[in-house]
Amino acid sequence: MGNIHDIARIAGVSAATVSRVLNDHPYVSAEKRKAVLDAAEQLHYEKNINAVHLARGKTDIIGVILPFASHPYFGSILSGIASAAEKNGFKLMIAQTNYDVNQEIDALNMLKLKQVDGLIITSRECPIDVVKDYSTFGNVVVCESWSGHQMSSVFVNQYEAFKEALHYFLQKGHAKIGYSVLRMDGKSSTARRKAYEEVFGFVRKDWIFDRALTIEDGTRLAGEWANLDDRPTAMLITNDFVAAGFILECRRLGFTVPGDVSVIGFDNHPISAPLGITTVDLPLHELGKIAFEQAIAAGNRSHQEVPFTIVERESV
Amino acid sequence: MGNIHDIARIAGVSAATVSRVLNDHPYVSAEKRKAVLDAAEQLHYEKNINAVHLARGKTDIIGVILPFASHPYFGSILSGIASAAEKNGFKLMIAQTNYDVNQEIDALNMLKLKQVDGLIITSRECPIDVVKDYSTFGNVVVCESWSGHQMSSVFVNQYEAFKEALHYFLQKGHAKIGYSVLRMDGKSSTARRKAYEEVFGFVRKDWIFDRALTIEDGTRLAGEWANLDDRPTAMLITNDFVAAGFILECRRLGFTVPGDVSVIGFDNHPISAPLGITTVDLPLHELGKIAFEQAIAAGNRSHQEVPFTIVERESV
DNA sequence: GCTTGCTCTGAAATGCGTTTCATACTTTAC
DNA sequence: GTAAAGTATGAAACGCATTTCAGAGCAAGC
Numbered sequence: 001m002g003n004i005h006d007i008a009r010i011a012g013v014s015a016a017t018v019s020r021v022l023n024d025h026p027y028v029s030a031e032k033r034k035a036v037l038d039a040a041e042q043l044h045y046e047k048n049i050n051a052v053h054l055a056r057g058k059t060d061i062i063g064v065i066l067p068f069a070s071h072p073y074f075g076s077i078l079s080g081i082a083s084a085a086e087k088n089g090f091k092l093m094i095a096q097t098n099y100d101v102n103q104e105i106d107a108l109n110m111l112k113l114k115q116v117d118g119l120i121i122t123s124r125e126c127p128i129d130v131v132k133d134y135s136t137f138g139n140v141v142v143c144e145s146w147s148g149h150q151m152s153s154v155f156v157n158q159y160e161a162f163k164e165a166l167h168y169f170l171q172k173g174h175a176k177i178g179y180s181v182l183r184m185d186g187k188s189s190t191a192r193r194k195a196y197e198e199v200f201g202f203v204r205k206d207w208i209f210d211r212a213l214t215i216e217d218g219t220r221l222a223g224e225w226a227n228l229d230d231r232p233t234a235m236l237i238t239n240d241f242v243a244a245g246f247i248l249e250c251r252r253l254g255f256t257v258p259g260d261v262s263v264i265g266f267d268n269h270p271i272s273a274p275l276g277i278t279t280v281d282l283p284l285h286e287l288g289k290i291a292f293e294q295a296i297a298a299g300n301r302s303h304q305e306v307p308f309t310i311v312e313r314e315s316v
Numbered sequence: 317m318g319n320i321h322d323i324a325r326i327a328g329v330s331a332a333t334v335s336r337v338l339n340d341h342p343y344v345s346a347e348k349r350k351a352v353l354d355a356a357e358q359l360h361y362e363k364n365i366n367a368v369h370l371a372r373g374k375t376d377i378i379g380v381i382l383p384f385a386s387h388p389y390f391g392s393i394l395s396g397i398a399s400a401a402e403k404n405g406f407k408l409m410i411a412q413t414n415y416d417v418n419q420e421i422d423a424l425n426m427l428k429l430k431q432v433d434g435l436i437i438t439s440r441e442c443p444i445d446v447v448k449d450y451s452t453f454g455n456v457v458v459c460e461s462w463s464g465h466q467m468s469s470v471f472v473n474q475y476e477a478f479k480e481a482l483h484y485f486l487q488k489g490h491a492k493i494g495y496s497v498l499r500m501d502g503k504s505s506t507a508r509r510k511a512y513e514e515v516f517g518f519v520r521k522d523w524i525f526d527r528a529l530t531i532e533d534g535t536r537l538a539g540e541w542a543n544l545d546d547r548p549t550a551m552l553i554t555n556d557f558v559a560a561g562f563i564l565e566c567r568r569l570g571f572t573v574p575g576d577v578s579v580i581g582f583d584n585h586p587i588s589a590p591l592g593i594t595t596v597d598l599p600l601h602e603l604g605k606i607a608f609e610q611a612i613a614a615g616n617r618s619h620q621e622v623p624f625t626i627v628e629r630e631s632v
Numbered sequence: 633g634c635t636t637g638c639t640c641t642g643a644a645a646t647g648c649g650t651t652t653c654a655t656a657c658t659t660t661a662c
Numbered sequence: 663g664t665a666a667a668g669t670a671t672g673a674a675a676c677g678c679a680t681t682t683c684a685g686a687g688c689a690a691g692c
Binding site for chain 4: 654656657
């Protein structure tokens with residue numbers, strides 16, 4: 001193996017010249033270039049990337065914070081980020097946080113430690129002000145509606161999307177509408193609640209369903225819904241996985257969809273098509289790509305909204 | 317900010333002592349420890365992790381190669397790896413390869429470059445012999461049946477699992493069994509084909525369905541199945557996502573499951589429960605954890621088989 | 633003929649923390 | 663009271679590549 005100085009010695013040049021050859025810098029004579037390449041070959045030389053990172057002061061690595069790697073919502077965003085990273089010669093460091101603040105902080109610290117050049121936060125538990133303070137150490141991108149000059153953001157307008165879905169229900173004759181969220185106090189839940197109040201002038205606690213993220217949650221939700229004395233006739237559900245669990249369990253319980261209850265999901269996950277779930281399409285892969293671009297953007301922070309569209313199927 | 321030498325100067329000690337304090341080494345007097353901590357505080361000191369990696373010769377980072385980050389099969393494994401990594405204070409570097417050999421090589425090179433201490437290959441396109449050669453640069457773990465001393469492996473016995481599923485079908489009275497795979501020439505496909513031949517003494521090309529990974533593939537598969545003159549009465553399907561797409565499309569086409577065609581999926585993905593898909597449960601999260609343990613294991617390589625179990629539901 | 637501007641090269645500084653080695657002082661141990 | 667063991671600390675080497683600066687040599691421009 002050996003290092004750059006060994007190569008220099010064997011090739012009879014300086015370490016600087018070796019570095020130039022290895023990095024395709026101009027101004028190296030053909031013969032020295034060859035001598036260096038031969039020596040490198042002979043030594044089976046491999047760069048120590050840590051030395052490179054140290055010397056350059058950057059790593060070409062972007063960190064990604066996501067609560068659950070196995071959930072399709074985050075998986076899609078991650079996939080988008082990864083595609084873009086690959087195209088740009090960047091590597092990805094991921095931190096699965098489980099919405100644990102300590103783990104989030106731990107991941108954020110990668111910025112301080114110069115382990116990553118930028119960081120994408122797909123979702124968080126940690127207060128935004130804490131996150132913000134890390135922006136002095138590198139680009140921070142949040143996947144949520146946020147405006148400010150310290151960080152970039154890329155997001156779906158949750159408020160508008162939710163509102164549009166509600167109006168869709170209204171237009172289809174529904175007046176009793178319930179909805180589910182992942183975390184009652186989460187950012188997008190607040191937007192949803194606000195949209196609901198905007199449209200109806202009130203919210204009914206028993207029509208809001210909490211902790212809904214997975215298919216199993218959807219199944220549970222169906223039971224909770226069925227147990228209500230006064231059931232909503234329409235449900236606006238966190239995502240298509242939850243919607244799938246909800247619909248399938250409702251049917252198992254003897255209800256019909258959309259007969260007894262109409263459903264709109266979010267994400268337009270592939271499962272929604274064969275199940276005929278009407279859903280709000282969110283371009284998550286694209287969102288991931290944009291997040292990556294923002295993460296490597298030099299200097300300029302930006303705020304980008306990605307569009308949503310309602311995909312009409314048979315669950316309403 | 318500043319570095320360790322600045323701290324040393326301010327605290328009136330040597331850099332070595334600063335390093336000792338920062339790494340909780342013993343043999344530092346209480347007063348010097350305090351002086352160092354105060355100076356570090358004052359300077360808002362943060363370590364440059366790249367220098368640490370360079371000096372230590374390791375990074376506490378494990379690389380993960382996976383073809384598609386957004387697919388639940390790989391998502392589950394990744395999630396298992398990530399849990400274990402977090403518990404052990406390791407970070408994860410991921411490379412989404414799309415089964416592109418160049419990207420796989422690129423990821424493998426992280427080992428040579430000392431960017432990662434070990435590497436987990438959840439699935440690959442690249443020849444195993446090429447992969448093997450990288451094992452001199454760090455622990456390599458493959459998630460497939462492989463025996464040899466260079467690398468560790470953790471896997472489900474695809475051959476046995478497939479065989480057991482076939483026998484399950486046979487026992488339920490099925491003699492015409494088709495199956496789907498992701499890649500005809502993939503490692504597990506070979507095992508499946510072998511198992512099939514073992515049981516039946518032949519394989520029918522038109523009963524083997526290729527390129528089946530996603531829900532959409534399942535939908536397509538249903539069409540292909542329906543178009544056959546001589547249709548299998550049972551299908552052993554790549555995974556539960558494909559099975560879901562297949563079953564739902566079959567029903568849409570007017571067939572019944574398990575009336576016209578029985579189905580067994582793989583993975584025991586949450587979607588299989590509400591859809592009543594009989595499936596071969598694979599402990600993917602656990603497999604990920606084991607892969608991680610192997611990746612950080614000092615010296616000793618191991619080969620671990622994880623168990624599968626058939627989960628009986630209503631699709632057979 | 634002289635200046636300007638390339639091309640090419642190496643010494644040395646830079647980025648930064650860890651670890652070994654040597655040294656010196658204290659405590660125990662017998 | 664002396665040897666052995668432990669505590670405490672710093673200088674210097676080590677891990678390794680990049681980049682700036684200075685300088686030499688040579689060709690083109692006027």
